[in-house]
Amino acid sequence: MEAFQKIHPLEFYRKFLERSVRPDGRSLQRIRNTTVSAGSILTADGSSFVKIGNTSVICGVRAEIAEKQQDQTTSNTCKSQIIVNIEMGPICSNIFSSTKPSEKAMSLCTQLNQLVQLLDIDPKQLYFDVDGKYLWYLYVDLYCLDYNGNILDAAIIAMLSALKNVKLPKGVVSDDGSEVYKEEDTMRTLIINSYLIPLSFAVIDEYVLSDPSLEEEKLSNGSISIVYNEKRELCLQLYSGITPLDEKTLQQCLDQTKQRTQEIKDLIDQSINDSKDK
Amino acid sequence: MSKLSYITPEGLRIDGRRNNEIRRLNMKMGIFNRADGSAYYEQGNTKITVAVYGPREVASNQRMLHDRAIVNCEYSQAAFSSATDRKPTRKSDKQSYEIASLIKQAFESTIQITLFPRSQIDIYVQVLQADGGLKAAALNAATLAVIDAGLPMRDFICACSATFIEGVPLLDMNQMEERSGGADLLLSIQPQLGGVISLNMESKVPQDMFESVLELANLGCMKIFALLQTEVKRHSADLLSNQINPKS
Numbered sequence: 001m002e003a004f005q006k007i008h009p010l011e012f013y014r015k016f017l018e019r020s021v022r023p024d025g026r027s028l029q030r031i032r033n034t035t036v037s038a039g040s041i042l043t044a045d046g047s048s049f050v051k052i053g054n055t056s057v058i059c060g061v062r063a064e065i066a067e068k069q070q071d072q073t074t075s076n077t078c079k080s081q082i083i084v085n086i087e088m089g090p091i092c093s094n095i096f097s098s099t100k101p102s103e104k105a106m107s108l109c110t111q112l113n114q115l116v117q118l119l120d121i122d123p124k125q126l127y128f129d130v131d132g133k134y135l136w137y138l139y140v141d142l143y144c145l146d147y148n149g150n151i152l153d154a155a156i157i158a159m160l161s162a163l164k165n166v167k168l169p170k171g172v173v174s175d176d177g178s179e180v181y182k183e184e185d186t187m188r189t190l191i192i193n194s195y196l197i198p199l200s201f202a203v204i205d206e207y208v209l210s211d212p213s214l215e216e217e218k219l220s221n222g223s224i225s226i227v228y229n230e231k232r233e234l235c236l237q238l239y240s241g242i243t244p245l246d247e248k249t250l251q252q253c254l255d256q257t258k259q260r261t262q263e264i265k266d267l268i269d270q271s272i273n274d275s276k277d278k
Numbered sequence: 279m280s281k282l283s284y285i286t287p288e289g290l291r292i293d294g295r296r297n298n299e300i301r302r303l304n305m306k307m308g309i310f311n312r313a314d315g316s317a318y319y320e321q322g323n324t325k326i327t328v329a330v331y332g333p334r335e336v337a338s339n340q341r342m343l344h345d346r347a348i349v350n351c352e353y354s355q356a357a358f359s360s361a362t363d364r365k366p367t368r369k370s371d372k373q374s375y376e377i378a379s380l381i382k383q384a385f386e387s388t389i390q391i392t393l394f395p396r397s398q399i400d401i402y403v404q405v406l407q408a409d410g411g412l413k414a415a416a417l418n419a420a421t422l423a424v425i426d427a428g429l430p431m432r433d434f435i436c437a438c439s440a441t442f443i444e445g446v447p448l449l450d451m452n453q454m455e456e457r458s459g460g461a462d463l464l465l466s467i468q469p470q471l472g473g474v475i476s477l478n479m480e481s482k483v484p485q486d487m488f489e490s491v492l493e494l495a496n497l498g499c500m501k502i503f504a505l506l507q508t509e510v511k512r513h514s515a516d517l518l519s520n521q522i523n524p525k526s
Binding site: 043044047061093094098145146 | 327
């Protein structure tokens with residue numbers, strides 16, 4: 001049986017999919033066990049660790065102070081103040097090399113940077129001092145530690161819970177503006193009211209598999225990624241594949257993502273509450 | 279501004295330890311399924327994960343050796359790991375290379391690489407949180423991961439740092455003590471064979487005190503060895519008890 005799996009992996013999968021089950025015992029719609037924990041990195045201003053099955057991502061946020069740039073108009077978004085970077089080094093899987101970032105990591109990075117702009121953050125919260133002459137810049141760094149498929153979901157959940165875990169010290173600027181310092185005693189939490197609810201799918205033949213593992217991603221002839229926010233507005237929808245996708249399948253995927261809303265919200269809220277008790 | 283005192287009159291250090299105490303160790307082997315061997319290692323506030331792949335085919339034929347395996351090590355520090363400064367995300371800083379080559383050399387002499395000709399062993403070290411003693415912690419963590427990978431080794435590698443501040447030798451410094459400007463001695467040994475793998479020292483120590491600092495570092499290595507051994511035994515016992523009896 002193992003030999004069959006190695007030589008004809010696709011045929012092996014088909015035999016399972018015909019019976020609506022996957023080799024790891026999951027049904028086609030079943031999502032792997034997801035855990036979120038926040039605040040475990042003490043050196044970061046906010047952090048989280050997310051596991052979906054064996055896929056693990058760790059995320060840390062560092063806040064830095066910089067003077068407000070002149071050309072930055074008084075728009076009511078905090079664009080370009082949150083910078084996301086994801087690293088998928090050789091530690092997470094032997095398919096990645098250490099010398100140059102993989103295409104996968106680069107495209108993920110762009111998607112995450114776009115998604116972070118959709119979060120509802122009051123720009124005043126990122127003011128260092130009262131009038132916003134100095135601003136906080138948040139550097140969000142994600143590291144994939146173990147890669148077993150569906151990295152996008154793990155990365156989005158990690159990014160969101162790390163940002164919700166961010167605590168910023170109160171900033172003081174001396175009267176002549178020459179000195180800036182932080183008051184570490186009075187910390188405030190960054191308040192983000194929105195959520196992002198991601199779910200990815202792999203398409204193998206006519207079957208649609210939720211939360212694909214690495215092997216399923218490799219065998220698939222198409223992949224779908226959907227991200228909703230808590231108001232059930234669509235934030236990201238990606239389909240890439242060689243076969244056209246019919247509307248009914250897509251609708252099913254959209255519905256399934258919506259169903260995950262409460263679960264993700266609970267997971268993130270729970271982790272943030274747990275980190276407060278520490 | 280008054281000078282920071284590293285040792286109170288009662289002989290306690292900044293974090294409340296005595297001079298000959300190491301920080302609390304916490305470790306776990308076999309954390310990743312994808313890698314051949316992996317380990318998580320925590321020494322005080324320093325947190326490290328290590329993954330080991332191999333022995334496997336050599337990536338480039340030019341580097342292949344016909345009588346033994348090559349050991350390759352990469353060390354990287356997460357951007358958020360350090361409390362003081364944000365590290366640039368590029369990997370090619372000199373400190374990382376130095377630590378990587380230290381680990382590479384240590385394991386080249388300890389793993390029985392002659393058993394795996396024409397192959398390659400990769401050790402990837404990722405620091406998640408840094409609070410001093412990184413080199414020593416990276417070596418200890420890598421030992422656990424290599425053991426988890428099932429590679430034959432002559433012995434463990436145990437490493438510990440020691441310093442000499444305000445006339446007192448101190449074991450296993452944290453970041454603040456590391457920045458004191460005192461000597462930084464790193465000793466890594468093979469505890470059972472009794473060999474020294476590496477001994478590095480930066481800055482000066484009076485000659486008559488050097489012996490006592492070295493002695494202290496050795497003591498630290500032996501303490502760490504005892505703890506590593508406990509974890510290896512515990513992990514192996516776990517593996518055995520989880521094994522499904524093939525005969526039934």
